[in-house]
Amino acid sequence: MIGIIGGTGLYTLAKGENVEKKTVETPYGISSPISIFKLYDKKIAFMPRHAEDHNYPPHKINYRANIYALKKIGVKQIIAVNTVGSMQENVKPGELLIPNDFIDFTKNRPTTFYDDKTVHIDMTDPYCPNIREVLINNGEVDVIDKGIYVCTEGPRFETPAEIRMFKKLGGTVVGMTGVPEVILARELEMCYASICVVSNYAASISKKKLTIDEVFEVLENKKQKLIKIIKKTIKKLKYDPNCKCQKALEGAKI
Numbered sequence: 001m002i003g004i005i006g007g008t009g010l011y012t013l014a015k016g017e018n019v020e021k022k023t024v025e026t027p028y029g030i031s032s033p034i035s036i037f038k039l040y041d042k043k044i045a046f047m048p049r050h051a052e053d054h055n056y057p058p059h060k061i062n063y064r065a066n067i068y069a070l071k072k073i074g075v076k077q078i079i080a081v082n083t084v085g086s087m088q089e090n091v092k093p094g095e096l097l098i099p100n101d102f103i104d105f106t107k108n109r110p111t112t113f114y115d116d117k118t119v120h121i122d123m124t125d126p127y128c129p130n131i132r133e134v135l136i137n138n139g140e141v142d143v144i145d146k147g148i149y150v151c152t153e154g155p156r157f158e159t160p161a162e163i164r165m166f167k168k169l170g171g172t173v174v175g176m177t178g179v180p181e182v183i184l185a186r187e188l189e190m191c192y193a194s195i196c197v198v199s200n201y202a203a204s205i206s207k208k209k210l211t212i213d214e215v216f217e218v219l220e221n222k223k224q225k226l227i228k229i230i231k232k233t234i235k236k237l238k239y240d241p242n243c244k245c246q247k248a249l250e251g252a253k254i
């Protein structure tokens with residue numbers, strides 16, 4: 001099964017009587033709602049991480065429940081959508097970027113399933129190379145094929161000094177939700193990649209006040225492009241049981 005995690009502005013992917021809706025109970029609490037349906041004869045589980053009414057702000061999302069729930073219902077590969085601010089002039093609002101690395105500046109989130117045993121997961125290739133390859137070569141929608149995602153705790157936007165620092169560290173885009181999702185998926189041996197939708201220039205790169213209206217407007221304008229790349233990728237994506245994401249615990253446990 002393929003899991004799609006929707007972010008800001010993407011709360012549903014399919015409606016109707018052929019869609020089964022549920023939340024899943026996990027040892028970490030209840031997951032965000034999940035819709036299960038078929039596309040191109042493949043089983044899809046769609047989960048809006050903030051829930052359908054955007055009830056959960058980024059620092060309050062139950063990331064462990066969400067990822068555990070997807071694993072529990074049989075998801076093996078996850079395509080996540082993350083809305084981001086750009087820290088580079090040449091990465092423009094409206095563009096899509098497929099990140100290849102991240103920097104974690106979150107402060108207050110559980111970032112592991114392994115509190116009671118010692119597990120050190122490899123993060124040399126944090127985003128699944130197989131899913132990334134299909135996203136990049138989807139055959140229809142142009143994307144920027146790499147970039148470093150900086151994750152902040154939020155929910156506030158960043159200060160100019162923070163953006164200057166993130167840029168110096170090599171950051172391309174900034175968001176508030178990519179971590180710990182990407183880590184937790186790897187810990188449960190699921191393939192995970194992200195489509196970043198650039199919704200704005202980050203604070204101080206843009207000279208005007210940052211508003212969520214601007215973010216939602218770009219998302220609304222780019223939604224069809226986003227849905228197209230998701231569908232194209234679902235159609236082309238194959239499941240490889242030998243992908244190294246599926247064997248992440250090998251050599252990771254003490």
Ligand SMILES: CSC[C@H]1O[C@H](OP(=O)(O)O)[C@H](O)[C@@H]1O
Binds near residue numbers: 154
């Ligand atoms: C509404 S702007 C800030 C909000 O948007 C991003 O969410 P997501 O990655 O789920 O699309 C960002 O991380 C913040 O949560």
Ligand code: HPA
Binds near residue numbers: 085
């Ligand atoms: O500029 C931003 N900063 C952090 N998160 C975001 N999500 C969309 N835009 C931004």
